[in-house]
Amino acid sequence: MTIARQLSIGGKDVPARTGRTTDVISPHTGVVFATVAAADASDVTAAVDAAAATFDDWSSLGPSARRAIFTKAAELLDSSTERAAQLMAGETGATFGWAVFNVTLAADIFREAAAAVTAPRGEVLTAQQEGVLGLAVREPVGVVAAFAPWNAPTILGARAIAAPLAAGNTLVLKASESAPLSSGLFLADLLHEAGLPPGVLGVITNDPVDAPQIAETLIADERVRAVNFTGSTAVGRIIGTLAAQHLKPAVLELGGKNSVIVLDDADIDYAVAAAVFAVCANSGQICMSAERLLVHESIAAEFTTKFATALAALPTGIPEDRATVVGPLVSTAAAARIAALVTDAVTKGAKVLAGGGDPNGAWYPPTLLTDVPPDAELYHAESFGPVCALTTFATDEEAITKANDTGNGLSAGLITENTTHGLRVARRLRTGIVHINDQSVADEPQAPFGGFRNSGYGRFGGRWGIEAFCNTRWVTIATEQAHFPG
Structure with missing residues (x-):
């Protein structure tokens, strides 16, 4: 039976404004596995509207409440192995063993995000002036644009979402065209069931032919303040160029040889x-x-x-x-x-x-x-x-x-x-x-993960992943009145 899904905007399942849909073809059967909404630029703007409207409330929500959401999402993911395996097999042809690994690591990514919510986020600086306290304070940037690939969809979908949200940002995720369920909508369902407030996370699905327009609209929106992309080097160059044109920092994890x-x-x-x-x-x-x-x-x-x-x-x-x-x-x-x-x-x-x-x-x-x-x-x-x-x-x-x-x-x-x-x-x-004394394939949510040269820049994981989606501010507090020239 074909699965039918809509966009996830404002915590609700909504059709694309044009009513268009697109099919996901199972690689090993050649038949339609799922039909999802095919967003256009107006749907992207609607998702950013919802994310921007909820930013203040989400970023100011108490750390215990935010931490509880990620902890609950990890528990829900742990109990969803069979569902994840079904989705990954249908969308990408993934084996059961690969699906189990995806679920296990994705759940740990959510647990790391839960821990990061209450981790120290700043430094006390040595000030030059007597009687001045200097601080480096890390704060969420706003709305983050995230792009998830298909090859490890549950892992990389979770990684696209977790650190930016844990830092206090809201987020719009463009799910992979090849795995829109397991890289996006499935994870959004779990997070909303875990208590994530409506609008904090939006998920856009689209027809492959519309991908350039979707990406450009999302990155160009002035309310989007950072970009999070995992995918091929060829597409990463395009995403990185778009982000640079709009002066937005990006984390790019790209291909390898x-x-x-x-x-x-x-x-x-x-x-x-x-x-x-x-x-x-x-x-x-x-x-x-x-x-x-x-x-x-x-x-x-x-x-x-x-x-x-x-x-x-x-x-x-x-x-x-x-x-x-x-x-x-x-x-x-x-x-x-x-x-x-x-x-x-x-x-x-x-x-x-x-x-x-x-x-x-x-x-x-x-x-x-x-x-x-x-x-x-x-x-x-x-x-x-x-x-x-x-x-x-x-x-x-x-x-x-x-x-x-x-x-x-x-x-x-x-x-x-x-x-x-x-x-x-x-x-x-x-x-x-x-x-x-090991091979090249490994991933741990607390470790700095990322590449060099054509394999991208920036790091996911641990405090590095949090810092990538924060604005570091210099704040000083004068404990006595300063003396000014003149």
């Missing part, structure tokens, strides 16, 4: 297991997925054999089968794009050691390539699929050079039994995140 480096002292079986997870979790559709495996030449032969065997053994199937590890990609077009990247690389000299070939609808097999040349598009482009290129190295210097040979800089993993050695290499990688 991430490496897992396997040093010569690594436990090979552990390294294989870690790399398989980094490449194939959510069918490689994670911004932190490993697309490059850099393996020391002394262990490369054994690693390659075991890794290729492990890829071939991964259970592939439909999302509804809970044994499935590698499910469909988000669309048949995504699978076709990945196949084209592999074909281009092979045409230019790359070798396929596992997988490859043509897609099967929305499925593409876990694939291992080697000898991918720099002129192949796959060498630099983010595949966003279960595809990786293996390269060997002889020295740390060579590994560091190869890992940094990308315009991106999001995450990296280093597999080693010698943490001192690992730290020495890790400090020279130009990424926002690095994990020593």
Whole structure:
């Protein structure tokens, strides 16, 4: 049965003012999974109207009351795993295991937001003048424009919402066109059930063709004071440009071309297991997925054999089968794009050691390539699929050079039994995140999360996420009268 949903504005479900709707097609069945309202610019303005009207009340609401809302939302999310799995499978083809991970982390994001409500938010400064107390006070900015992607919809929808709201802002969320339910409306339902006042959070859904107009209208509205975007580097450039044109700060978490480096002292079986997870979790559709495996030449032969065997053994199937590890990609077009990247690389000299070939609808097999040349598009482009290129190295210097040979800089993993050695290499990688004796995919709500270079700027998580959506003011209190010249 097709799910039908409206926009969420002012705490109510309302149709688009034009009456238009748009369909969400299930990637693995090819049939309509949901029909949602297709907003236009006037709906965006209505959502900002509601958010702006409730800002004063929300920002002044007592911290205990705000904290209770996020705590309750986390509890509701914990008990909604089956519902989240159904939505994510229908919208994006996500496996049950990936849905469980999404729910668990999203609930923790709400708990971190609850804790942040009552965390210290400011500093006492050393003043130059005697008898003056200096303060740095962080205050909410107003309405925040947020954009949620489809690939980890419940996690990244929660991350788009939680910190700005915890800081005292109100928010309008543009949900992903591919996952409007699990990235937006589902979370809004839970927050409203938990007691979030009407108007504090609005959710806009739209037809893909209208996305540029929706984004421009939302960011250009003078009442919107900050922008929160997670998505591809290509779209992030557009969002960042719009925000800059209107002099609005933005947090941009964008794509990656991430490496897992396997040093010569690594436990090979552990390294294989870690790399398989980094490449194939959510069918490689994670911004932190490993697309490059850099393996020391002394262990490369054994690693390659075991890794290729492990890829071939991964259970592939439909999302509804809970044994499935590698499910469909988000669309048949995504699978076709990945196949084209592999074909281009092979045409230019790359070798396929596992997988490859043509897609099967929305499925593409876990694939291992080697000898991918720099002129192949796959060498630099983010595949966003279960595809990786293996390269060997002889020295740390060579590994560091190869890992940094990308315009991106999001995450990296280093597999080693010698943490001192690992730290020495890790400090020279130009990424926002690095994990020593672990792979590249990890997320914790209290940690600073974000990228470098083409992978974006700004940080989510912990106090960094709160500060990103606050205005820091310098306030002084003179405890005695000053003496002025003249």
